[in-house]
Amino acid sequence: MDTTTNHDTAAAILARARTREDRVATGTTRIDYERMSRVYPRQKAALTRARNSGDSDKVVLACAAAVKEWDAIGCWPDDWSAWQRALDDALGWGHQVQLESLR
Secondary structure (H helix, E strand, O other): OOHHHHHHHHHHHHHHHHHHHHHHHHHOOOOOHHHHHHHHHHHHHHHHHHHHHOOHHHHHHHHHHHHHHHHHHOOOOOOOHHHHHHHHHHHOOOOOOOHHHHO
16 A cells, blocks of 8 residues: 555645635624623513513514524524524414524
8 A cells, every 4th residue: 555645645735725724714703702792681671571572573683683693703602592492482383483584
């Protein structure tokens, strides 16, 4: 078995991988953790108020506003599914929309 060929192949694979990583790194936004820690409690309270109101339009608006802000921040919170569940509940069975579609 020729180790030079394997080494060249491994080097080529690594070069392509590094090129892809560089493209991904330059295309991503930096996560604004400070902003997330500031806005998250307000977003959660807004979702609670919207759910408690019983008005599905308010839930949709709260979810859409949260998704827009999360995208601007560069990350979604760990419990993003709470917004998805609220949206599902507000729209009713058979009318669900994925949270990320509210962008």
